[in-house]
Every structure is written in C-alpha cells, then in structure tokens.
Amino acid sequence: MRRAVVTRLAWMIVVLFVLSFVVFSIQRTLPSDPVRIFFGRNASKELIAQKQHELGYDRSFFSQYGLFVNRLFHGDLGTSLRTRRPVVSDLMDFLPGTLELAGSAAFVGLLLALVIALTGALRRKGGAIVRVIAIVFSSAPTFLLGLGAVLLFYRHFHWLPAGGRTKSATEGNGWVLLRSIAKGSPSKTWEAIRHLAMPAVALALAPGVAIGRILRGSLLDVLEQEHIRTMRAGGLTERSIVLRHALRNALLPAISMGGLQLGLLLSGVVVVEVVFAWPGLGLYLNQAIRLADFPAVIGVVLVLGVVFVISSAVVDLLQTVADPRLRGRA
Amino acid sequence: MTDGPIASIRNLSVEFAAKRGTIQALRGVDLEIARGEIVALVGESGSGKSVLSSCLLGMAGPRAAVKGEVVVGGVDMLNGTAAQRRSVRKHLLGAVFQDPLGALNPTMRVGRLLSERGLYRERAEQVLRDVAVPDVAQRLRQWPHQLSGGLRQRVAIAFALGADGRLPTNNSARTPTDHLDEAVSAGNTPLLLIADEPTTALDVSVQAQVLSLFDRLRREHSCALLLVTHDLAAAASVADRVVVMYAGRVCETGPIAEVMARPAHPYTASLLAARLPLTPASPAPVPMRGSPPNPAALPSGCAFAPRCDLATDACRQTLPSPVPVSIGGDSSSGRQVACLHSATLLVAPSTVTHLTSPTPSRATATDETVLSLVSVSKSFVAPGNRKLRLHAVTDVSVSLQAGQSLAVVGESGCGKTTLLRLASGLAQPDDGTVNWGTSGRPQLVFQDAGASLTPWFSIGRQVTERLRARGLGSNVSNQRTRELFDLVGLDSHVAQALPRQLSGGQRQRAAIARALASEPRLLICDEPISALDASLSVRILDLLHEVRRELGVALLFVTHDLAAARYIADDVAVMYLGRVVERAPSIKLFANPQHPYTVGLLAASPAAHAGTLAPTLEGEPPSPIGQHLGCAFASRCPGVHDRCRTEQPMLLQRGGTELACHLIPPDGDLL
Structure with a gap:
C-alpha cells in the first residue's frame, strides 16, 4: 500500500514537470508578446525592453525555464500581468470556486449514474424514459446546454440565477458553499446551492450518463452471475441482492469510466465557468489567455494538473477498495 | 408438515419462448421428496433437470410459462406471492450450485456472507465446523478468493444450511438479537437441500468429502437432498432413489441400487x-x-x-x-x-x-520421439507476495513416441496445466529442455471447443485455412477438409455451419479436425471431454483412439477424470504438487497402484465403489508457494515416517513402474 502511494507521488511529480515544460514551450513560441499587451500600443521601445529584461524574456529559452522551475520550488508562480497580483494568491482565490463546482458536479453525476443504473437493473417502470432523456441531453455540447438552461430557468421561469456564486458581486471568492454550511446559515447555503444548480447539472450530465450506462450494463451482467443466484436461493429480497451484493461487484468498470470522465470534467469546468460567469479557475484562465497572461495560464494548468493526478490516484485506490481481489497485487 | 412429502411436484410443464419455436423444458413431471430422503435426478444436459430445481426454488423466472403444481412445505411455489416463495427459500430450502468459484460474492468476507443468511458469529462457526471447514475463526475473516475450490463449495453448503427449517408463524416485530438467540438455540437445518451438480467441478478427493457430508446431514439432521447430476456413480454412493429424465420427462424412477442393477x-x-x-x-x-x-x-x-x-x-x-x-x-x-x-x-x-484387456488394441509405437521434456521446471511470482515463488512444475521428465498415449492426472493445482503449456510451447521452462524431435509444434484440443473455435468463421473454413497455411492449393485443401471431416465423423454439410450452430460433441469433433489439419505428430488434449455428457464423451475418446490408430499421432491427455485416463492412455503419470509421483502402464496403475497418493485418489473415486460412499482422502495439498522439505504428500500420507519429512523422494524404477516414494523399496533393494 505504502509502496503504491510513493510510486504515485513520484509519477505525479514527473507528470507536473512534463506539463509545465509543454505549456512553457507553447507560450514561448507564440507570437503574442505579453509586455506589449501589458503597456499598450503607445509604449516606448526602451520601456518595453526594460520590462522584458526585468521579466527575463530576453534570455534563452532554457535559462528562462530554469528560472521558472527555480521559482516554482519556492512557491512562486510569478505575477499576473493582468491582475498585477501574485499568481499564487489569485489561484487561492479562484481554486475553491472551481473545486466546489467540480465537486458538486461529480456528486450530481454519480447520483445520476446510480439512478440510470438502478432503474435499469431493477427494471423499474420509467427507467427507460429517464435513460433516453438523459442520453439526449448529455449528447448536447456543454456550452449549448448551459445557454439553454439559462434561457429556460432564468429568463423564462425566473427560478434560478443566471450566473455568479452569490447575489453580491464582491463575495465571489473562497469556499462559499462550505463556509455558509459551516456557519449554519440556511439562507446563505440555499443561495449558494441555487447558484450551483445549473452549472453543476450542465457539467454533470455527460459524465453521469457515461458512468450510468456502463454501471447499468455491468450490473445486469452481475445479476446473471452464480453468486447472485445463490443469494436468491437463500431467500434474500431483490432489493438487498442488488444493493448489497450486485452493486459492489458491478463497480469496477464504472470506476474506470469515472477515471476517464474526470479529465473531461476538468476541461468542461472551464467552459461552464465562462457560460455561467462563475468566478473560478476557468474564468480566470479564459481572461488570462485573452491577454497572454502567461504566468497565470501556467499557474492554472499546473493546479488543474495536480487536481487531476490526485483524483486519478483516488480512483485507482477506489478500485482496490471495491474489489478485494485486486489487493496484494502490484 | 412432518408427515407427507416435503416437496411435491405434480404434472409440471415448463416452456420457454425462443426464436426457433417453443422450447419444451419439462413435459408433465411428477416427483415427491420425503423427509430425509436423498433423490438423485439424472439426465443429459437439456433433459430439464436444472429447470426442475429452479421450479422447486420458485425461481423459474419471468420468461418461463409454467403449468402444474409445485408445493414445498405447504406453500405453492408457482402461484404463491413473491414474498411467500422467498420465505420458503429463506427458511426451508438450501441450494448449492455447480461452480464453487462463482458461488460466493467475491466482495464479501465469509463471515459477512453467512450473516446474510442469519448465521451470526457462533452459529456461523458451528455450521462451518459442521461442514468440515478447518480453522473456522480465521475463515470468517477471509475473502472467497483466498479459499480453495473445495473450501468454497463447503462455504456455499454452509450458506445453504442457514435455513432454520420452519416458516415463521407470526410476523410480529423481532429484534436482531432475538433472531440470534433463536438461531443459536434452534440449531436446525433446512428441510430440503437442492444441489445442482455440486461435485462436477471438484477434484475426486474433494468430491468424496462433499458427498459424505450430504450423507451425514441426512443422518444427523434428516435433511432431504435433491442431487441433480449426470454422474451416476456419484449419485449411487449416497442416493436412496433415482429419477432419470430425458427430454423433459421422467423415464424411470426407483431405488437407485435396483435401477442400476436392472434398468428397465x-x-x-x-x-x-x-x-x-x-x-x-x-x-x-x-x-x-x-x-x-x-x-x-x-x-x-x-x-x-x-x-x-x-x-x-x-x-x-x-x-x-x-x-x-x-x-x-x-x-x-x-x-x-x-x-x-x-x-x-x-x-x-x-x-x-x-x-x-482394459485398453483396446493399439497401433504399435514407433521409435520416433515426438515429445521429450528433460527435467523441466517452471515457477511463477506468488500472488500476493512478489518475494516468493509459486512452483508449478518441478523437475519433470516425460518422453513420448509416435502413436503412444500418456495421460497426466492429478488434482487441481498439481501443475498438470502448466506441464501442458510447457509441452505445447505456450510457456518456456525456467530449467530443462523441451524437444519435439523433427515433428514440429504439437496441436492442442481444449476443454471448451466452443471457446477455442473462431465464432464468426464456418468450421469448414477454419479447417481449410490451416491447410492453405501449409501451402496446399485450394482444390487439395477442400478435398483434404472433406477427408478430415469424414475421419472425425462430421457430415460434410455441417462444414458451412458456424460453431454456435453445432452441438457440444460436434464442436469438439471440429476442433479435433482443425488440430489434425496441421498434420501434427502429437495431439495435446486438455480435459477434452469434461464439458460433454457421458454418452458423447465415450465417442470423443473413441475418435481420439481412431486418430491414433489411423495416423500414428501421439496423445498427451491432461485430465482429472481417472476413468477417462484409464480408457485413453497406455501410460498414466500421476502428478502431485508439481512433481510426477508415479508413472506406470495404465493397466498396471489402475489394477495395482503403488504410491499412497495414487491409492487414495483411486479409492476416493465413486466409480470404484459400487453404491457405497468412497473413503475420503482427507486434507488438501500443501501450498505450492515457497520451498518444501521432503515429500509433498507427507502431510496427508497414512504411512508417513521421519525420512519422508526431510528428504525429497526420487522418481525411481520399481518393476516397470516409476515411483517417487520412500515407503516402497526400489528394485533390488531390501529395506
């Protein structure tokens, strides 16, 4: 077990290095010059040259990368050219918003997956309808789904807010949902959930349906297996057979699918945040790319990379929790 | 309820709607099972015996159209509510199915699994001890995959024994602790166990242990048993009565000894x-x-x-x-x-x-060596601990001449499958050499012909392809395909059929034809008849004999079926824990086994004891992981002495038999 964790950590560092190097090379080969954008059209050549020297942009590529890595080890990702604040403090402001959104989406997605799988496997009436509707909606691109939801639930019914994380524009950062739960404020919690509802569902639909379809198929396979027949012959109720005996055996393929969907969820979150003006890493990244704010772009990519690597490791761990036969193997 | 039959079936008919018309699984079957009675239900696959046991459990399924009457413990198992039927299953019945590897939920520890049937701690330990499971407390904490096949089957039987033998009379709310007290104090067993081929997948020695367990349950707890099987010898050793089924009908029933002595x-x-x-x-x-x-x-x-x-x-x-x-x-x-x-x-x-003579006349073996294994060994990384090795085959030497046939027998885990892989070139030995002489790679025939044939090509094409691959022209290939089909007894018109359109026997014939297309000098067969009904297996064995006689092909036959080994082979090699412990001509080995393990194995076979329970070979083989000192069989050997525990016996000649045992002196040596 410890060996597996150590291997994982080593891999995580390798992945992050490769990731940082790739993003770094892309930005250095792009034609856009952040310093020119930063000072505007009318800046003097001397001023630009001075700033470029200050930021190290006049040095060789590898020397710049070395500088970048050296600062990275000291927890310094540089200063955002756009917000003129340290990138690290920007990330600290926006990461919680993204984690709350992605976390809620993962929760909603798993719930959806379970509904699809269980109604299918227990052959409940209406299961097929739920499946068809879910598949139709999950086939639409996320941004279209988001826009449609805004038109319907905000513009037409006035049920849900169109965007943002709270009513006030200033309180957009940090752990909005978790803080209001911790404070025990039902009105603020409800407000946070109302804001989360549309973006989380839009983000959750595609992964939820993908996992649900896999889980349903695997559950139907497991229900044909001999040990399930043994349980039926033992007089167990169908409910406890499905929930206690079949489900855990059916989880493995669904967990693998979940691991694949994680990457899609993290790229989807960028799109959804833009559509719903959600102050998170995605929105921050979107604005940074437009202004060629390279330090900010690298910061977001690295943070999302860490989130992805950690959550994939958790997914792998879940496999061995679900199936005891996988334990004790390398 | 104590009087009269526990279960009664009257005029039961079951039909399934299928693409090619209605499948009539049962057609007017009558059956009664009395308290404490052991009834054997015998018939070929497709005779309806498994459908019958599903009906007794009230689990015929939504696709079955059922007519007639099935009553168990006074409850209608066809028209009763789902809750009533479930209650009968829970309290009166126990069921054991064929596959011990698949019978237990792999994600549940044994203790938790048994508690699903109301067998909590003390009661669970007691039931496991009842079914002769060793180290009970430790077993409760283990996962199914950590148990051997025999142990898993016993845990499945323990689960089946969880029924308390009486239906609840009132539905007043009971706390879990009440239930526990009652279960512990009652100590009852189900009224009827339904066992569907419970011993088919098990080794001979474990099979004898399970059968004697059924017998004891009947004697001590008056637990009735419906033993669904195709193995008449196994049935005869415990059953009182036999019901023979054919095409969904009962064709004969009566006391089993009488029926077997004078079938009507x-x-x-x-x-x-x-x-x-x-x-x-x-x-x-x-x-x-x-x-x-x-x-x-x-x-x-x-x-x-x-x-x-x-x-x-x-x-x-x-x-x-x-x-x-x-x-x-x-x-x-x-x-x-x-x-x-x-x-x-x-x-x-x-x-x-x-x-x-026990073996029919054979083609005389020639001097051409088609297989020679010289002290081959193969080990693997032990599952669960990469520092240890699992020694599958240790220092085995085997040679075969053209036209000869050798059967390798032994219990599961003895290394016979690894030996087969080494002999066929599917695996490389760690030590020793494998040589096929000038004959080239041997061909393989597997247990499951359905899985070894390509499902989307006609069987004719699969044979022709092998011939074309050898560079034969299309006319010659087609001609040769017809000859091969003729040789294996397949009509030439089935050449166009896909494997799934054939019966099990036809598929095995096609697999043999395909193997012969490469003109091998050696055919390696891995349990080629264990998936077939008795009536078919003799014909496949006869076909293999004929192939040998006509083509002079040598046979290496790997099986746990002693009777099949005796029928097919000139020589039999008995393996135990990766080593050959005895090799002798078939006639000699079965008439006069030498090694204590061979003696025990033959004695445990129900076919060797007409109508009585075979003595069991107690215990299980030791783990193949790590190194062993001395003879591997010492832990189970009745005649063991000190030398056996410290010194590995060599495989030595003793009057025409090769034997690895310290108890029997080699030729010319007086103990």
Whole structure:
C-alpha cells in the first residue's frame, strides 16, 4: 500500500514537470508578446525592453525555464500581468470556486449514474424514459446546454440565477458553499446551492450518463452471475441482492469510466465557468489567455494538473477498495 | 408438515419462448421428496433437470410459462406471492450450485456472507465446523478468493444450511438479537437441500468429502437432498432413489441400487452402458447412438425412440407415461418406468461385452520421439507476495513416441496445466529442455471447443485455412477438409455451419479436425471431454483412439477424470504438487497402484465403489508457494515416517513402474 502511494507521488511529480515544460514551450513560441499587451500600443521601445529584461524574456529559452522551475520550488508562480497580483494568491482565490463546482458536479453525476443504473437493473417502470432523456441531453455540447438552461430557468421561469456564486458581486471568492454550511446559515447555503444548480447539472450530465450506462450494463451482467443466484436461493429480497451484493461487484468498470470522465470534467469546468460567469479557475484562465497572461495560464494548468493526478490516484485506490481481489497485487 | 412429502411436484410443464419455436423444458413431471430422503435426478444436459430445481426454488423466472403444481412445505411455489416463495427459500430450502468459484460474492468476507443468511458469529462457526471447514475463526475473516475450490463449495453448503427449517408463524416485530438467540438455540437445518451438480467441478478427493457430508446431514439432521447430476456413480454412493429424465420427462424412477442393477428403460440402460469403467474387468463402454432431441421440436411419441434399439411404431406414436412395474413379483419398491418395452428389457437384459484387456488394441509405437521434456521446471511470482515463488512444475521428465498415449492426472493445482503449456510451447521452462524431435509444434484440443473455435468463421473454413497455411492449393485443401471431416465423423454439410450452430460433441469433433489439419505428430488434449455428457464423451475418446490408430499421432491427455485416463492412455503419470509421483502402464496403475497418493485418489473415486460412499482422502495439498522439505504428500500420507519429512523422494524404477516414494523399496533393494 505504502509502496503504491510513493510510486504515485513520484509519477505525479514527473507528470507536473512534463506539463509545465509543454505549456512553457507553447507560450514561448507564440507570437503574442505579453509586455506589449501589458503597456499598450503607445509604449516606448526602451520601456518595453526594460520590462522584458526585468521579466527575463530576453534570455534563452532554457535559462528562462530554469528560472521558472527555480521559482516554482519556492512557491512562486510569478505575477499576473493582468491582475498585477501574485499568481499564487489569485489561484487561492479562484481554486475553491472551481473545486466546489467540480465537486458538486461529480456528486450530481454519480447520483445520476446510480439512478440510470438502478432503474435499469431493477427494471423499474420509467427507467427507460429517464435513460433516453438523459442520453439526449448529455449528447448536447456543454456550452449549448448551459445557454439553454439559462434561457429556460432564468429568463423564462425566473427560478434560478443566471450566473455568479452569490447575489453580491464582491463575495465571489473562497469556499462559499462550505463556509455558509459551516456557519449554519440556511439562507446563505440555499443561495449558494441555487447558484450551483445549473452549472453543476450542465457539467454533470455527460459524465453521469457515461458512468450510468456502463454501471447499468455491468450490473445486469452481475445479476446473471452464480453468486447472485445463490443469494436468491437463500431467500434474500431483490432489493438487498442488488444493493448489497450486485452493486459492489458491478463497480469496477464504472470506476474506470469515472477515471476517464474526470479529465473531461476538468476541461468542461472551464467552459461552464465562462457560460455561467462563475468566478473560478476557468474564468480566470479564459481572461488570462485573452491577454497572454502567461504566468497565470501556467499557474492554472499546473493546479488543474495536480487536481487531476490526485483524483486519478483516488480512483485507482477506489478500485482496490471495491474489489478485494485486486489487493496484494502490484 | 412432518408427515407427507416435503416437496411435491405434480404434472409440471415448463416452456420457454425462443426464436426457433417453443422450447419444451419439462413435459408433465411428477416427483415427491420425503423427509430425509436423498433423490438423485439424472439426465443429459437439456433433459430439464436444472429447470426442475429452479421450479422447486420458485425461481423459474419471468420468461418461463409454467403449468402444474409445485408445493414445498405447504406453500405453492408457482402461484404463491413473491414474498411467500422467498420465505420458503429463506427458511426451508438450501441450494448449492455447480461452480464453487462463482458461488460466493467475491466482495464479501465469509463471515459477512453467512450473516446474510442469519448465521451470526457462533452459529456461523458451528455450521462451518459442521461442514468440515478447518480453522473456522480465521475463515470468517477471509475473502472467497483466498479459499480453495473445495473450501468454497463447503462455504456455499454452509450458506445453504442457514435455513432454520420452519416458516415463521407470526410476523410480529423481532429484534436482531432475538433472531440470534433463536438461531443459536434452534440449531436446525433446512428441510430440503437442492444441489445442482455440486461435485462436477471438484477434484475426486474433494468430491468424496462433499458427498459424505450430504450423507451425514441426512443422518444427523434428516435433511432431504435433491442431487441433480449426470454422474451416476456419484449419485449411487449416497442416493436412496433415482429419477432419470430425458427430454423433459421422467423415464424411470426407483431405488437407485435396483435401477442400476436392472434398468428397465432403454435410456437408463444405455446411460449405464456408456459409463467409463474404472475397476478391472468392467464391461467396455458402449457409446449411445444419436444425440439428444431438439427441445424446440420434440416428436409426438417417445422422445428416445430415434436412439432406441427396441423402438417400434407404437413408440413413435404414443407418449409413454411412467407406470409402476414389478420386478420378480415385488411391486412395493415404487419403481416406475415410462416405456412400452420395459418388460422385454427386464426379462432379457441386453448382453454386455466385457473388456478383456482394459485398453483396446493399439497401433504399435514407433521409435520416433515426438515429445521429450528433460527435467523441466517452471515457477511463477506468488500472488500476493512478489518475494516468493509459486512452483508449478518441478523437475519433470516425460518422453513420448509416435502413436503412444500418456495421460497426466492429478488434482487441481498439481501443475498438470502448466506441464501442458510447457509441452505445447505456450510457456518456456525456467530449467530443462523441451524437444519435439523433427515433428514440429504439437496441436492442442481444449476443454471448451466452443471457446477455442473462431465464432464468426464456418468450421469448414477454419479447417481449410490451416491447410492453405501449409501451402496446399485450394482444390487439395477442400478435398483434404472433406477427408478430415469424414475421419472425425462430421457430415460434410455441417462444414458451412458456424460453431454456435453445432452441438457440444460436434464442436469438439471440429476442433479435433482443425488440430489434425496441421498434420501434427502429437495431439495435446486438455480435459477434452469434461464439458460433454457421458454418452458423447465415450465417442470423443473413441475418435481420439481412431486418430491414433489411423495416423500414428501421439496423445498427451491432461485430465482429472481417472476413468477417462484409464480408457485413453497406455501410460498414466500421476502428478502431485508439481512433481510426477508415479508413472506406470495404465493397466498396471489402475489394477495395482503403488504410491499412497495414487491409492487414495483411486479409492476416493465413486466409480470404484459400487453404491457405497468412497473413503475420503482427507486434507488438501500443501501450498505450492515457497520451498518444501521432503515429500509433498507427507502431510496427508497414512504411512508417513521421519525420512519422508526431510528428504525429497526420487522418481525411481520399481518393476516397470516409476515411483517417487520412500515407503516402497526400489528394485533390488531390501529395506
């Protein structure tokens, strides 16, 4: 077990290095010059040259990368050219918003997956309808789904807010949902959930349906297996057979699918945040790319990379929790 | 409820709607099981015996159209509510299915699994001890995959024994602790166990242990048993009564000893005649003609008529029902036979030919060596601990001449499959050499021909392709394909069929034809008949004999079926924990086994004991992981002495037998 964790950590560092190097090379080969954008059209050549020297942009590529890595080890990702604040403090402001959104989406997605799988496997009436509707909606691109939801639930019914994380524009950062739960404020919690509802569902639909379809198929396979027949012959109720005996055996393929969907969820979150003006890493990244704010772009990519690597490791761990036969193997 | 039968089935018919018409699984079956009675339900696959046990459990399924009456413990198992039927399953019945590896939920520890059936701590330990599971407390914490096949089957039986034997009379709320107290104090067992091929997948020694367990449950707890099986010898060792089924109908029933001694239905007689013998001077097996009828197109008359020597026009027109017969004026035995000609059969039993020599005459072996394994060893990384090695095969030497046949027998985990992989070149030995002489790579025939044939090519094409791959022209290939089909006894018109359109026997023939297309000098067979019914397996073995005689091909036959080994092989090698412990000519080995393990293995086979329980070979083989000092069989050997525990016995000649045992002195050596 410890060996597996150590291997994982080593891999995580390798992945992050490769990731940082790739993003770094892309930005250095792009034609856009952040310093020119930063000072505007009318800046003097001397001023630009001075700033470029200050930021190290006049040095060789590898020397710049070395500088970048050296600062990275000291927890310094540089200063955002756009917000003129340290990138690290920007990330600290926006990461919680993204984690709350992605976390809620993962929760909603798993719930959806379970509904699809269980109604299918227990052959409940209406299961097929739920499946068809879910598949139709999950086939639409996320941004279209988001826009449609805004038109319907905000513009037409006035049920849900169109965007943002709270009513006030200033309180957009940090752990909005978790803080209001911790404070025990039902009105603020409800407000946070109302804001989360549309973006989380839009983000959750595609992964939820993908996992649900896999889980349903695997559950139907497991229900044909001999040990399930043994349980039926033992007089167990169908409910406890499905929930206690079949489900855990059916989880493995669904967990693998979940691991694949994680990457899609993290790229989807960028799109959804833009559509719903959600102050998170995605929105921050979107604005940074437009202004060629390279330090900010690298910061977001690295943070999302860490989130992805950690959550994939958790997914792998879940496999061995679900199936005891996988334990004790390398 | 104590009087009268526990379960009664009257005029039960079950149909399934299928693409090719209605499948008639059962057609008017009557059956009663009394308290403490052991009934064997015998028949080929497709005879309806598994459907019958599903109906008894009230689990016929939504796709079955069921007519008739099934009553268990006073509850209607066909029309009762789902809750009523479930309650009968929970409290009165226990069920054990064929596959011990799949019978337990792999994600649940044994203790938790048993608690699902109301067997909590003390009661669970007690039941596990009842079914002869060692180290009970430790087992409760283990996962199913950590147990051997035999142990898993015993845990499955323990689960089946969780029923308390009485239906709850009132539904007043009970706390879990009440339930616990009651279960511990009651200590009851189910009224009826339904065991569907419970020993088929098990090794001979474990099989004997499970059968004697059933016998003990009946004696100590009056637990009745419906033993669904195709193995007549296993059935005869414990059952009181036998019900023989064919094409969804009962063709004969009566006390099992009587039925086996004097079968009154031609089908029963041919089933008995098709058995592979194990004891010396037994009659040679007579393969049954034809194949079981298509359940979607059953004839209006007796379904067995097309395969029956006694059939007349009357048989083809009327469907015979079971009627009581009297034997020697005694009609009290409850024998019933559904045959118009039962009297003929009883008066003049068909004459059987006796096997003079246990193996029929063979092609003489030539000097051409087709396989030579010289002290091969193979080990793997132990599952769960990469520092240890699992020693699958250790220092085995085997050589085979063209036309010779050798059977390798042993329990699961003895290394026979690894040896097969080494001999066929599918695996490389860690030590030692594998040589096929000038003959090239051997061909393989597997247990499951359905899985070894490519599902989307016709079998004709699969054979032709092998021939074309050898550079033969298309005309020659097609001609040769027809010859091969002829040789393996397949009609040339089935060449166009896909594997799934064939019966199990036809598929195995096609697999053999495909293997022969490469003109191998050695055919390696991995349990080629264990998935087939008794009537078919003799014919496949006869085919292998013929292939040997006609083509001079050598056979290496890997099996756990001792009777099949005896029938097919000149020589038999017995493996135990990765080593050959005894190798002798087949006649000699079965008449006079030398190694204590061979002796135990033969004794444990039900076929060796007409109608009585075989003595069990206690214990299990030690783990193949890590190194062992001394003889691996020492832990189970009745005659073990000190030297066995410290010194590995060598495989030495003792009067024509190769033997690895310290107890028997080698030639010319006096102990």
